[in-house]
Amino acid sequence: MPMSTIALSLNSKTDKLALLALKEKLTNGVSDYLPSWNESLHFCEWEGITCGRRHMRVSALHLENQTFGGTLGSSLGNLTFLRMLNLSNVNLHGEIPTQVGLLKGLRVLDLGNNNLQGEIPIELTNCTNIKVIRLALNKLIGRVPAYFGSMMQLTELSLGHNNLVDSIGKLKNLGGMALAGNKFTDALLYLDLSNNFLTGPIPSEFGNLKQLSQLNLSLNKLSGEIPKDLASCIALTELWLGGNFFHGAIPLFFGSSLRSLKKLNLSENNFSGIIPSELENLTYLNSLDLSFNNLYGEVPKGGVFSNVSAILLTGNKNLCGGISPLKLPPCFKVPSKKHKNPFKRKLIIGSVVGGVLISFAVLIILYFLARKSKRLPTLPSLKNGNFRVTYGEIHEATNGFSSSNLVGTGSFASVYKGSLLYFERPIVVKVLNLQARGATKSFTAECKALGKMKHRNLVKILTCCSSVDYKGDEFKAIVFEFMPKGSLEKLLHDNEESGIHNLSLTQRVDIALDVAHALDYLHNGTENVVVHCDVKPNNVLLDDDMVAHLGDFGLARLIHGATAYSSVDQVNSSTIKGTIGYVPPEYGAGGQVSPHGDIYSYGILLLEMLTGKRPTNSMSSIRNVPDGIFEIVDSHLLLPFAEDETGIVENKIRNCLVMFAIIGVACSEEFPSYRMPIKDVIAKLNEIKSMFPCEDPLLVFTRKYD
Template sequence: MMVSLIMFLLSVASQILVVNAALSSETDKIAVLALKDKLTNGDPHALPSWNQSLHFCAWEGITCSRRHMRVSALQLQNQEWGGTLTLSLGNLTFLRLINLTNINLHGEIPREVGYLKRLQILDLGHNNLHGHIPMQMINCSSLQVLLLRFNNLTGKIPSWFGSMMQLTQLALAVNNFVGSIPPSLGNLSSLEKLSLAYNHLEGSITPTLGRLSTLKFLGLGVNNLSGQVPPSLYNLSNIQLLEFVDNQLVGTLLSNLPMAFPNLELLVCGGNRFTGTFPSSISNLSELQQFDISENDFHGPISPTIGSLRKLQIFNVGQNRFGNGRAHDLDFLFSLTNCTQLQKLAFYNNNLGGVLPDIIGNLSTNLVLLDMALNQISGRISDEIGKLINLRTLGMDENSFEGTIPDSMGKLKNLGALWLRGNKFYGNIPLVIGNLTMLSQVYLDSNKFEGFIPFTLGNCTKMEKFYAHENNLRGDIPYQTFGYQQGLVELSLYSNSFTGHIPSELGNLIHLSLLYLQENMLIGEIPMELSACSALTVLVLERNSFHGSVPSFLGSLLSLEVLDLSSNNFSSTIPHQLVNLTLLKTLNLSFNHLYGEVPVGGVFNNVTAISLVGNKNLCGGVPQLNLSACPMLPSQKKHKISLKKRVVLVIAFGGILISCVAFISIYLVKKKAKKLATTSLALQYAYVKVSYGELHQATNGFSSSNLVGTGRFGTVYRGILVHFERPVAVKVLKLQTHGASKSFMAECKALGKIKHRNLVNILTCCSSVDYKGDDFKAIVFEFMSNGSLESLLHNTIEDSESTNLSLNLMQRVNIALDVAFALDYLHNDLEEAVVHCDIKPSNVVLDDEVVAHLADFGLARLVHGVAGRSSSDNQASSSAIKGTIGYIPPEYGAGSPVSPEGDMYSYGILLLEMLTGKKPTDTMFSEGLSLPNFCNMVTLDGIAEIVDSRLLIPIDQQERRRVTQQQNMEDIIRECLVSFASIGVACSQEFPNQRMSIKDVITELHAIKQKLSC
């Protein structure tokens, strides 16, 4: 009887367990269906396998436990949904693994995640999550891997992370975390990887991290950390990667590095304030592959024992104070010949002296970059240089080299950039330079080269920049050399002794942007063929012996910004067509034999932009030129007499009316004079600091009614200052925000040195204290009445007075050109190139004529070295990620330095956003689909599917222009849209060297503009 009862009870219990299991399983099914709805934004076509014909454990991305048939893993990465996380996620209590990376999640992390006590791996990286990390996650005591990198999470890093003792990986990089590093992280005794880079952390590195004995990866770069590296970190004997780049760390690197980090593979600490001598003990780090201590303040000799680093691939000690300008400074090169895997060697911008040893040829044949610029190195270039057969970049500029260029350099068949400027080289430019067919950049200027330009240079068909000014070169400019380099963008031959004519073959250079031929002995007329060089922005021919007329075709070169024909023998009238050059900032026609009437309009109305002195027979023009009136022709005199008669009649019969008119005229003249005086006063007060009180009064006490925008580092108000006629924009820095002071200094430093029509004009600044005694910093700019491009593209009115402005295609092309002109100036026209680092629509502002101006230089970086250098190889820049998620070029995330090519990527995204009206962070985009590949391979027929709908209004509502019978307006617009998309895609290529150059962009955009203007 008892046995039967027991059997009965067991049977009942078993049935209860089955029922409970079934109910629990059904709970999981309901939870994942709710999750699907939120993740996919209710898209019925998403996750087609999630249907009733299959058990939910067989659905895509779901793994169930065998025993309980409960969901144990959820893996739905790399999708295109852009949804949110549902609260029902907390009902999947058997979950051990969640991988939802790269699906453009937005919203916050739900606190219900804290119910998942079995969770071991949580990967929500590469999304758009925001808000704080929920405190309830402290209950996930089994968590081993937590990956939240590449999001927009805010707040402080939770101190309760220190209680999650199972953690082996914690990746919080590329977010917006603030505060300090919690000391409690030192409790994570199992931690192997800690990544906190690219946030806004400050304070010192907590010494408790030294307790993480299992740590292999420590990434703290691109924050605002200060103080010294705590000695306790030298207890981390298992460290393989140590990265502190771009902080404010001080002190020295201790000498016991090998004893502390015997397994170290990567040491990157550039962009800090480390001092002391070279840590020679690194020669014992047998596993070291990358060593970068650039942009610090190290001094003394570079250790000659580093050759023991047999696995070394990158060695960058640029921009320090190594060496003393004497012999033996370069002895370390002897040791580096043992590093057979070395690929990049950079020791630019130091105090290294002595003669470059012949041993240079024994460096690794894997070497692709060798940069020793901006030192005090002397002597000749050894013939042994020809052994470095894989070299792509050779930087030897701004040293004291002398002698001739060895013929062995002709063996460097892969060389793309050759920088020899600013030395004492002499002799002929060798014929073997023609063997270097991959050359794209050659800088031979400011030396003592003589003789002719070798005809073999014509073999270098990939040439983009050739600088040979300030030498002793002579003879004709060889047409067979430059006439076939159709990719040439910049040609500088000034201050030599060239004779003869300008080769008409230069007209083949359709991409030519800069042409400097001044201070030579050239003769003849300017060839008509130059009219084909529509991309020309700078044409300087001063101090030669040109004669004839100033050609009228110059007025068709609409990209011209600088035209200098001074000190020649031109004898003609000034062609009126020059009025068409709306971008012209400088026109110098002085000291010729010009005569006749000076045109009115365009650049001729700006007396500060033109120079006409030394031409005795000019007349007319605007009154400010103070030229005599032009003599009247007989027909004009007759007209004047008849006019007098009419005036007499009017006086006789309408004296009162004339008196009124005269009174009004006098009033208007006085008003105009007052306006001019006010404008000059504004110029007079430029860069004069204003007080806090003046700004307080100008903005009505920083009233919310004056608020026009807010950003990461500052708030912008509209105001009226007594010294300036027009409204101004006052950017008040949020000094409590990490990086704001640094942004203030960067912006003032950048904008204080540069001036361009398409850059915001800084008027003045203020560094003071407010009425409470707190620090106060502000920058005053010109006010842009049409607000930001962001506000117009995405229908916000944050700072725009013209809320009804809708940008048509021509306006968007003009805006794209304006930004391109600004970037071309920043990257190519300055002694030190400026990399903006944050190109995006909110940093493009529009004035009342819808002219675009590039703003917000708070992240801008100077690229040290010489202008024109390819920054992709310039290790002087910080390797920090700079910019805004969605616009940051991919190489920044891999630690590459900021570069002009990085700006080009952001600019490409900007163009595609202007075209499509979609942000790069739009929820439709994920790893599988990005904004560039969304626009790639677009066709004429498919263009309507991707462009901003506001560009597809019926043609009869747009400006109609005359078109040929073979092609109607609709076809032209479609072609222009496709071309615009192609430019954006070409600029936003993944690899920097594949991106379109800014010169080519300007050329292509001009072509689109001309089509639309037909």
């Protein structure tokens, strides 16, 4: 037998043995999986296997969208002719084996949407011909490897939705390679680092990625201004920067240089200033999200701004103008400075003089009022918002704390609705009951925590007041923004049967997402971890747009350090009351307060939203999913689909309901370490939204970067 035939036989046998060992790991030895992988067929005919014609060696392995649930074995390294490996969405766990570095001919590596853990192996640097790396939607940790910048052929790098931590500045070599005459920047087309824990400003070297088509840095902790160097990325069609801490003005070069943009997401940042009219010049732009920033002034009317369904501006309080469907107030136009008419000139001079006299009279009145107010002894109020408020102003705002203004009472406080003369929107005042044990501590913790919180899904604190009342007694109050749609408790359990509680499935998923984002921010988005300690429907409040806001930090405790809790900083759960039905079991045993406790309460909240029943009622049946899901869910969720005779919609709705129930059950596991991480919750809820066929676009606020 010729030596070449012997070598070919041995190499083919090596591939076969490697595949069989790989199957054992992938399937955990379950024989029902991959039935074609047996001796009756040549391995090149096995499911998901492609072989090269010349050497009959395995060149591609693609087994995506399975439910294997196993690990990726080291025998993978023996498939030395492998060019493509696609094991996405097969429920893999464990780590990526270092033997992947033996696949020097690998072109495509797709292990996305699994449960892989550990760090990205450095041995991947040996795969110098690789073009596509997709590792998104896993649980990978550690730093983003800097060596990706040395991979000359790389066109797509997708690492989104993991737990990677680093300063993004250390990734500047992704763009900096061009400075050494490298061809890397001629190759990279797609870069996704979204939903990790990256910090710092965008490095200016990213401007060297001149062929980059899509850049997704959303849902990190990035900060600073957008570097002008990005103007060089003229091939960009999609730019996702939402959910970070960027500030400054929206760059003008977006409209002048990035003329190929189709999607631009800058939502949930700290951008300020006016919306540049240059964005009207982006003729291909069909999706623009500027929501939840600090933008003000006139909204342009041309280009993408002429299509109300293509833009999102919610959460910018001081915008005006724009097209009529936006329903923004008209902009104030400054009159011309040229007054050729002498009569107009005299009229203006008279108006100015009159204004000065009126202002002088007002100052005199305010002076005497100030002297009068000094008769009431006060202590300096806390300035957590943009203004200070006194006891007298709060007394007047609530009609003397009238019972008609009372909207709720608790163990630590009474809550009143009111209005301040110099604040255009209604307010809510939480007056602490200082006779209750722990009320002062509750006030201090709440002011300290809420004053630093800034997120679209947290109830906004306007200011705090620490003073004395008219009797000379100590007075403490917190002023919040009023939420006109009330609490989720009221919407779910409307005792007056008014029908207001008929929340659709779409609305409930959106509310669940909003609360999840709020918890993710409290647990992961701040320097000090904040544990809410009382997540329940009554503390979920909704604004006019049905966006949910998590409120009432009366039981919140700051725990210093996001990864380790010291004995000094921990709060014993015996001091936390919470609410019966939502308190995690470990708190009842005197365990330490932790974010896991909030996840438990959130899981109970989800199950309550699904069933329409309070946790004090029996929820044991919800543990058995998907069997009988239609029998245990709130009947109002099924009414819109009652006339469906095809069964198609019914099956899709069942899938949505089952997934929602599974998330609730996974979050409310008895043991804290078994509970679903909040970032996984967000990913799964977004998955429900993407598969739900009956969404009402008027009710859904779509996060386009998910």
